[in-house]
Amino acid sequence: MTTAIPRPGPAVLVLEDGRTFRGRSYGAVGQTLGEAVFSTGMTGYQETLTDPSYHRQVVVMTAPHVGNTGVNDEDPESGRIWVAGYVVRDPARISSNWRATRTLDAELAAQGVVGISGIDTRALTRHLRERGAMRVGIFSGDALAGGDELLARVQAAPAMSGADLASEVATTEPYTVPAQGTRRFTVAAVDLGIKGMTPYRMAERGIEVHVLPATTTAEEIYALAPDGVFFSNGPGDPATADHAVALMRAVLERGTPLFGICFGNQILGRALGFGTYKLKYGHRGINQPVKDRVTGKVEVTAHNHGFAVDAPLDTVSDTPFGRAEVSHVCLNDNVVEGLRLLDRPAFSVQYHPEAAAGPHDAAYLFDRFVSLMEDQRA
Numbered sequence: 169m170t171t172a173i174p175r176p177g178p179a180v181l182v183l184e185d186g187r188t189f190r191g192r193s194y195g196a197v198g199q200t201l202g203e204a205v206f207s208t209g210m211t212g213y214q215e216t217l218t219d220p221s222y223h224r225q226v227v228v229m230t231a232p233h234v235g236n237t238g239v240n241d242e243d244p245e246s247g248r249i250w251v252a253g254y255v256v257r258d259p260a261r262i263s264s265n266w267r268a269t270r271t272l273d274a275e276l277a278a279q280g281v282v283g284i285s286g287i288d289t290r291a292l293t294r295h296l297r298e299r300g301a302m303r304v305g306i307f308s309g310d311a312l313a314g315g316d317e318l319l320a321r322v323q324a325a326p327a328m329s330g331a332d333l334a335s336e337v338a339t340t341e342p343y344t345v346p347a348q349g350t351r352r353f354t355v356a357a358v359d360l361g362i363k364g365m366t367p368y369r370m371a372e373r374g375i376e377v378h379v380l381p382a383t384t385t386a387e388e389i390y391a392l393a394p395d396g397v398f399f400s401n402g403p404g405d406p407a408t409a410d411h412a413v414a415l416m417r418a419v420l421e422r423g424t425p426l427f428g429i430c431f432g433n434q435i436l437g438r439a440l441g442f443g444t445y446k447l448k449y450g451h452r453g454i455n456q457p458v459k460d461r462v463t464g465k466v467e468v469t470a471h472n473h474g475f476a477v478d479a480p481l482d483t484v485s486d487t488p489f490g491r492a493e494v495s496h497v498c499l500n501d502n503v504v505e506g507l508r509l510l511d512r513p514a515f516s517v518q519y520h521p522e523a524a525a526g527p528h529d530a531a532y533l534f535d536r537f538v539s540l541m542e543d544q545r546a
């Protein structure tokens with residue numbers, strides 16, 4: 169597919185500390201506000217854009233050239249784009265891929281996502297790395313007329329710390345993803361912003377997945393007589409997720425096999441009595457090295473998190489649910505990337521073993537979940 173993109177009008181990106189970048193409009197024209205974060209993924213922009221965990225975040229791509237393969241109907245991780253805004257250095261002027269049905273620019277515009285291109289994304293990324301993730305606004309078209317008032321608009325936007333967002337992105341109705349082949353297990357998956365690939369990774373292992381709203385109760389979970397319970401990824405500050413923490417404690421109490429991903433890992437941390445904190449600029453990309461301390465193996469993994477669990481790295485902790493330890497760490501900065509209980513069948517990781525977009529090094533974690541359910545049955 170080849171579509172020429174006409175030269176777009178001016179746009180400006182304003183950070184909450186006053187730093188400003190001038191570029192061209194990309195996607196929808198107008199105004200957007202959010203938290204500025206950067207992703208180092210060289211590929212997989214469709215998966216990034218549609219990951220519900222990016223709700224309220226303006227994503228800066230460090231890869232300089234974005235949009236080459238256009239947009240297809242197979243790669244989205246949910247039914248819409250969730251990023252609040254999109255920042256690229258050099259958008260592809262044509263898209264070319266056998267699966268593409270439209271350009272990225274047109275898709276952003278159709279979904280009302282305001283973006284900016286043609287700015288120095290290296291300078292912006294270094295600024296965020298040095299000063300930390302912060303609020304940002306992108307303005308184009310009529311919104312540019314705001315002049316000096318634009319900075320005040322950015323500074324008045326809600327911060328990510330203290331944001332309770334899971335219920336804004338999660339399903340409101342339960343739905344089922346059938347097992348592929350023979351059904352071996354039933355899992356209740358609490359949707360805090362689940363990515364589409366996650367139930368699929370379970371379904372291909374013979375699991376029937378019942379995806380439940382974030383507001384679900386323990387009674388609703390156990391009405392399904394599940395072999396395991398899963399807690400998904402999701403947007404916002406884990407310190408606000410009190411309902412999910414209470415729900416997870418009910419599951420731990422009963423000793424049902426439990427697996428959590430990303431937000432789910434932070435919920436497990438809190439359920440065990442650990443704190444969570446905001447990282448300076450977070451981990452986002454598909455090239456983060458993580459060590460599995462159980463096997464000693466290093467895996468290259470997909471990340472998207474701005475918060476982390478505060479748990480001791482080198483001691484086994486006594487928790488209300490028995491002994492717990494940090495099972496995975498990020499080799500870039502020693503951030504906690506996984507937790508496991510030693511006396512109950514429960515574990516979680518801070519990163520994305522469903523690997524959309526790639527790499528697939530961490531797929532073994534879904535097999536670990538299956539093993540826990542097998543052991544429980546034996």
Ligand SMILES: NC(=O)CC[C@H](N)C(=O)O
Pocket residue numbers: 221400401402403404405406429430431432472473474475476
């Ligand atoms: N992908 C996720 O689940 C992100 C979890 C949480 N919102 C964070 O930013 O750390």
